[in-house]
Amino acid sequence: MSIFNIKNLQCIRRDNILFQGLNFDLEQGGLLQIDGVNGSGKSSLLQMCVGLIQASEGSINWNGVNIKESRYQFQSDMTYFGHSNGVKAELTARENMKVMHALSGDKSDIDYSSILKQIGLAGLEDVLLSRMSAGQKRRVGLSRIFMTQSKLWLLDEPFNALDKNGKKIIEQLIVKHCTAGGMVIFATHQTMEIDGYPLQHIHLGNET
Amino acid sequence: MSIFNIKNLQCIRRDNILFQGLNFDLEQGGLLQIDGVNGSGKSSLLQMCVGLIQASEGSINWNGVNIKESRYQFQSDMTYFGHSNGVKAELTARENMKVMHALSGDKSDIDYSSILKQIGLAGLEDVLLSRMSAGQKRRVGLSRIFMTQSKLWLLDEPFNALDKNGKKIIEQLIVKHCTAGGMVIFATHQTMEIDGYPLQHIHLGNET
Amino acid sequence: MNEYLNIFFVILRRDLTLAFRNKSEFINPLMFFVIIIILFPLAFGSDSALLKQLTSGIIWISALLATCLSLEAIFRSDFEDGSIEQLTLARYPLTLLVSAKVTAHWLTFGLPLIIVALLTGLVLSVPSQTMLALLITLLLGTPVLSLIGAITVALTIGLRGGMLLSLLILPLYMPVLIFSMLAVQNATVGQSIAAEIYFLSGILVLAITLAPITTAAALRIRLS
Amino acid sequence: MNEYLNIFFVILRRDLTLAFRNKSEFINPLMFFVIIIILFPLAFGSDSALLKQLTSGIIWISALLATCLSLEAIFRSDFEDGSIEQLTLARYPLTLLVSAKVTAHWLTFGLPLIIVALLTGLVLSVPSQTMLALLITLLLGTPVLSLIGAITVALTIGLRGGMLLSLLILPLYMPVLIFSMLAVQNATVGQSIAAEIYFLSGILVLAITLAPITTAAALRIRLS
Amino acid sequence: MSLYKKCHRWFHQFASPKYFYDISHIISKYAIVVCIICFIAGLYGGLILAPADYQQGDSFRIMYVHVPAAWMALFVYVVMAVAGGIGLIWHIKLAEIVARNSAPIGASFTFLALVSGAIWGKPMWGAYWVWDARLTSFLILFFLYLGYIALQSAFEDRRVAARAGAILALVGIVNIPIIHYSVEWWSTLHQGSIISQIDKPTVHMSMLIPLIFMVLAFKTFYVTSLLIRVRTEILEYESNTSWVKQLLRDYKNVTN
Numbered sequence A, B: 001m002s003i004f005n006i007k008n009l010q011c012i013r014r015d016n017i018l019f020q021g022l023n024f025d026l027e028q029g030g031l032l033q034i035d036g037v038n039g040s041g042k043s044s045l046l047q048m049c050v051g052l053i054q055a056s057e058g059s060i061n062w063n064g065v066n067i068k069e070s071r072y073q074f075q076s077d078m079t080y081f082g083h084s085n086g087v088k089a090e091l092t093a094r095e096n097m098k099v100m101h102a103l104s105g106d107k108s109d110i111d112y113s114s115i116l117k118q119i120g121l122a123g124l125e126d127v128l129l130s131r132m133s134a135g136q137k138r139r140v141g142l143s144r145i146f147m148t149q150s151k152l153w154l155l156d157e158p159f160n161a162l163d164k165n166g167k168k169i170i171e172q173l174i175v176k177h178c179t180a181g182g183m184v185i186f187a188t189h190q191t192m193e194i195d196g197y198p199l200q201h202i203h204l205g206n207e208t
Numbered sequence C, D: 001m002n003e004y005l006n007i008f009f010v011i012l013r014r015d016l017t018l019a020f021r022n023k024s025e026f027i028n029p030l031m032f033f034v035i036i037i038i039l040f041p042l043a044f045g046s047d048s049a050l051l052k053q054l055t056s057g058i059i060w061i062s063a064l065l066a067t068c069l070s071l072e073a074i075f076r077s078d079f080e081d082g083s084i085e086q087l088t089l090a091r092y093p094l095t096l097l098v099s100a101k102v103t104a105h106w107l108t109f110g111l112p113l114i115i116v117a118l119l120t121g122l123v124l125s126v127p128s129q130t131m132l133a134l135l136i137t138l139l140l141g142t143p144v145l146s147l148i149g150a151i152t153v154a155l156t157i158g159l160r161g162g163m164l165l166s167l168l169i170l171p172l173y174m175p176v177l178i179f180s181m182l183a184v185q186n187a188t189v190g191q192s193i194a195a196e197i198y199f200l201s202g203i204l205v206l207a208i209t210l211a212p213i214t215t216a217a218a219l220r221i222r223l224s
Numbered sequence E: 001m002s003l004y005k006k007c008h009r010w011f012h013q014f015a016s017p018k019y020f021y022d023i024s025h026i027i028s029k030y031a032i033v034v035c036i037i038c039f040i041a042g043l044y045g046g047l048i049l050a051p052a053d054y055q056q057g058d059s060f061r062i063m064y065v066h067v068p069a070a071w072m073a074l075f076v077y078v079v080m081a082v083a084g085g086i087g088l089i090w091h092i093k094l095a096e097i098v099a100r101n102s103a104p105i106g107a108s109f110t111f112l113a114l115v116s117g118a119i120w121g122k123p124m125w126g127a128y129w130v131w132d133a134r135l136t137s138f139l140i141l142f143f144l145y146l147g148y149i150a151l152q153s154a155f156e157d158r159r160v161a162a163r164a165g166a167i168l169a170l171v172g173i174v175n176i177p178i179i180h181y182s183v184e185w186w187s188t189l190h191q192g193s194i195i196s197q198i199d200k201p202t203v204h205m206s207m208l209i210p211l212i213f214m215v216l217a218f219k220t221f222y223v224t225s226l227l228i229r230v231r232t233e234i235l236e237y238e239s240n241t242s243w244v245k246q247l248l249r250d251y252k253n254v255t256n
C-alpha cells in the first residue's frame, strides 16, 4: 500500500489552473522529483503536500488518512525545507540546530559538531548566521534533515546556492534515506546525480 | 589598457583572510567567472568590486581611477545583481521595471512587455511580484541587465532558482554583451554553456 | 507532558537568546518607556500640581504605548526568514510554541517595564498606596497586553489590509486600561480595589487560556 | 537637472504606490494616533476641564509617537529585499533618492496626520487660536519628524531591536516638541507665537538642507 | 600657506596612533597632578573656607559638585560630537577613538549632575525632581548619551560603529543650546547663569574661586580618564603592528 498519496489534486493560483487531476502514490523508499519550468507550480505543490496552502480540489493522504484530519500525526512524520532557510540570522549555527532538532521531535542525543562536519561547516559551531555566506546558511538550514527521524522529506530546491560538493553531500543523504525506507519529494532545476537509484518524476506545466 | 582592474586586493571577514594579493585586469569583452566553494569569498569579492564593502588592502580601478574617488562615474557604468533580487514584492513587474530602468540612467524608450517576453514572462506585466514564483521573481530582477547601457555587469549567482531555459537566456545575453565590447564578472556554482566564448577564471579558496 | 515542557523551554530560550544577543536590548525598552514619560511634562507644561494628579495615568499610558511599539518583534523576524513556517509545521501544537514566544516577550519587555515603572513612581513621589495599586495592575495587566497583542500581530504581520482586524483588537486594551486606572484612582483616595483586581485577574485568566489558541489560529490563517 | 527631477518623481511615485498598495502600513499609524488620543480620557478620568487644558499637548504627543511607529517603513522593506543596495549603487546621488523617499513618507503619513489632528481638535472643541497654532506647528514640525527620523532609521535599520530606533529618535524630537508646545500654550493665552515659529522654521530649513545628506551618509555607513 | 601645511603635518603626526600613545602618556601624567591639586584646593575652599550662604545655608555646597559636573556633561558631549565629525570626514582613527571613549565619561558626568541636582533640589524646591525645561532637557542629554552607547554596541565593526555614532552625536548637538538657554527661554525654577552674575554681588569671590578650582579639577579628570581609555584602545586596535609588539616585548623584558 502506498504511504503517501495524492488524489485528483487541483491547484489554482491567480485564477490560472496550474494543474488538475494530479495523482500519485509514494511507497517506502520512493524518490520523486517534481519537474517543470519556473512558475509551473512546483513550490505550490510542495506547499500543498505539507498543508501550507489548501488545494481547491482533491485530497492528500498519509497512511490512508487525509492530512487535514491528522495534522500533528502527519507533521511528526514529515520534514519540509522550502525556498527560505527557516533559520535565524542572529543565532549561531549550534543554537539554530538545537531549535531545529527540538522541533523535529527527535529525542536522541545528537552531536551537532559532527553534523556540521558532515555538511562541510566544521568549526563554524559558534558563528552567527548573519556572518555566513549564502551557501553556508543554506547548509545550516539543510542540517535539519540530518537530525530528524521523519519518514517523508519535502525539499524545495535544496541545491540552491550550494556548491558542487554541497550538492553531492545532500544527494548522498537523500539516497541513503530512501534506501533505508524513507521517502523524498523534491523540486530542483539541476540535474541529480544519484548513481542509478530509481527516480520517479512528475512533470508540471505544458513544456517539458 | 585594461578598463577594470584590481590590485593586490585583500579581504578579511570574521578575522579570517579570505584572499590576499588578488590581481586581475579585465579588457573590453572580458568574461570572468569567480569560482570557489561555499564561503570562499565570491560574494565578498563582488561586493568589494561595486564598493558595498571596503577592502582592507588594495585598490579597485575603473578606467584607471580608483572607484572610491569617482563613485558616481563608476556606478553609472556598472550594473550589480546580488543574491537578493532588489525588487519590490508589492509592485507589479512593469512598475518594478520602470524603477530599475530609471535608476539605470538609460534614457531611451523601452518596451517593457517585449523585454518580459524575451525573459520568458510574457503576459505577467501587471502581476504583483508577491504572487510570482521564486524563478519568476529572479527573472524580473534580472531584467535590469536588459535595460541598461552600462559596460560592466557584476552578477552574483544569476542562475539561482532559474530553470534550464531561463539559464540559457541569461547565458546568451551575457555572451552578446561581451561580444559587443561589454564586460561581465559573475559567480555561479553551475556549469556555463557559452559555446566557446573565452572565459577567464579566478579561483578563490584552497580547494578548486 | 515533559516533552511539551521541554519544547516550551527550547523556544523560550531561543527567543530570550535572540533578545539578549545585543547587550543593550534589555535596557532599551526601559529607556524608551522612560522617554515617553518625559514627553508628557514637556507637552503639558510644568504645572507640577497638575502633573502630580496625572502621574499614575501617564505611567499606565506609557506602558501601553511602549508595548504597542514592542509587539511586532514577536513574529516579524520569524515571518521574514521562514521560521514561522517551520514552527507551524512542527510536530508540536502551535499553541504551545506561541505561548513560549509570548512568555519570552513578557519576560524581556513586560517585566522590566514594571520595574522601571515602579522606579519612576518612586522618583515622582507617587504615594505608597497608589504605588501598590500600580504594581498590582501592572503585574496583572502587562501579560494581557502581550497576550492580546500577539493575536493582533499574528493577524497583521506582513499583511496588507490586516489593519481592520488590528483595529478591532486594539480596543481590547481598553478594558485593561480602564480597570487599572479605576484601581489606581480608588487606591489614591483610600478605597478598596478588590473589585478591579478581580476583573483584571479574570481578564488575565481568560487571556492566558484563550489568547495562545487564538494566536495560533490567526497564524495559520495568515500563512494559508 | 530635469533628469534629476525625473528620478526624484520616479522614486516618489514608487514609494507612494507601495504605500497605497499596503494600506495597513499607511493607515495603521493614523489609527494608532487616534487610539492614543482616545486613551487619555480613559486614563485621566473624564474630568473635562482638566482634559481641555491638555488637549493640544495630547495631540502633539500622539503625533510624535505615531511617527515613531511609522518611521521604520521608510527603509525596512528596501533593506530586506536588497533594493537599498540598488539605490546606493545607482548612478544618481543617494541624497536625491533619499529625499524622494522622505517626501513620500511625509505625504503618506505627515499630511494625513495633520488632517486627522485638526479633525480631532475640532471634535474636542479646541479654541480657534489654539487650533491655528496647532496647524502651523504641525505643518512645520511633521516634516522635521520625517527628516530626522529618516537619519535614525538609516542608522539602525536591520540592527536587532526596533527599540533602539525609538530610543535614539525621541531625544532628537524634543526640540520640535518643546517649541511647538510653547507656541500652542502662548496662542492659548493670546500671546504672540512669532518667536516659536521662527525657531521651528529654522529647524525645518536646517533639516531640509542637512537631513537628506546625513541620511545618505548614514545609509552608506550602515551598509558597509 | 606654509603655516597651513605645518599645521597639517603636525596634526597628522599628532593623530598617528604611535605618536599619540607616547605623548598622551606624558600629558596624562601632568593632568592627573593638576587634577589632584585642584581637587584638594577646591574642596578645602568650598567646604571649609567659603562662608555659609545667607539663604541656602550649607546646602549650597553641593554646587561644587553639581555645577562642574553639569558643565562637563555639556562640554564632553560637544567634544564627542566634534571628534566624531572629524573622524567621519577625515577618517582619523584617533578621533573616532576619542569620541567613543568620551561617551561613558560624559554619561557619568551627566548622571552625577542629575543626582547632585536632585539632592540639591530637595532642600531648595522641596522635591527631588520637577518637570522644568532645564531639568527635562538635561535628562534628555543623558538619554542621548545612552543612545549613543547603545548604538555603539549594536554594531560589530568598531569603525562602522564609530561613524554611525558620529552622525547621531552631530544630529543630537541641537540639544546643547536648548539645555544651556533653557533658563532664559522659559521661566524655570533652576538657577540662572553664574558667569553673567560675576560683576554683581550675588556670588561672593570666596565662593567663586573654589568653584573655579573644582571646574579645573573636573576638566583634568576628564582628560586623564579619557587618555587612559584611549591608550588602551589604541593598543587593542594596533595589536598586530610592529610598534605594539615591540612595546609588549619591552614590557616583558622589564617585568622578567
Ligand code: HEM
Pocket (backbone or CB within 6 Å): E063, E066, E067, E070, E071, E074, E113, E114, E115, E116, E117, E118, E119, E120, E121, E122, E124, E128, E129, E134, E135, E138, E139, E179, E180, E181, E190, E191, E192, E193, E194, E195
Ligand atoms: C536634578 C536637578 C538638576 C539638574 C538636572 C540640573 C542641571 C544643570 C545643568 C545642565 C547645568 C549647566 C547649565 C549650563 O551650563 O548651561 C546646571 C548648572 C547649575 N545648576 Fe543645576 N540642575 C539641577 C538642580 C539644581 C539645583 C537644585 C540648583 C540650586 C538651586 C542648581 C543650581 C545650579 C547652578 C547655580 C548652576 C550654574 C549655572 C550656570 O552658571 O550656568 N541646580 N544645572
Ligand SMILES: Nc1ncnc2c1ncn2[C@@H]1O[C@H](COP(=O)(O)OP(=O)(O)OP(=O)(O)O)[C@@H](O)[C@H]1O
Pocket (backbone or CB within 6 Å): A130, A131, A132, A133, A134, A135, A136, A161, A163, B013, B014, B018, B036, B037, B038, B039, B040, B041, B042, B043, B044, B045
Ligand atoms: N556579513 C558578514 N560578516 C562577517 N563575515 C561574513 C559576512 N558574510 C560572509 N562572511 C564570511 O565571509 C566568507 C565569505 O563569504 P561570501 O558570502 O563571500 O562567500 P561566497 O563565496 O559568496 O559563498 P557562497 O557560495 O555560499 O555564496 C564566509 O566564510 C562567511 O562566513
Ligand SMILES: Nc1ncnc2c1ncn2[C@@H]1O[C@H](COP(=O)(O)OP(=O)(O)OP(=O)(O)O)[C@@H](O)[C@H]1O
Pocket (backbone or CB within 6 Å): A013, A014, A018, A036, A037, A038, A039, A040, A041, A042, A043, A044, A045, B130, B131, B132, B133, B134, B135, B136, B161, B163
Ligand atoms: N502567493 C501567491 N499568490 C498567488 N499566486 C502565486 C503565489 N505564488 C506563486 N504564484 C503563482 O503560482 C504559479 C506557481 O508558482 P510556484 O511558486 O509554485 O512555481 P514553481 O514551479 O515553484 O516555480 P520556480 O521554479 O520559479 O520556483 C506561478 O505562476 C506564480 O505566478
Ligand SMILES: [Mg+2]
Pocket (backbone or CB within 6 Å): A042, A043, A044, A156, B133, B134, B135
Ligand atoms: Mg519554486
Ligand SMILES: [Mg+2]
Pocket (backbone or CB within 6 Å): A133, A134, A135, B042, B043, B044, B083, B156
Ligand atoms: Mg555568495
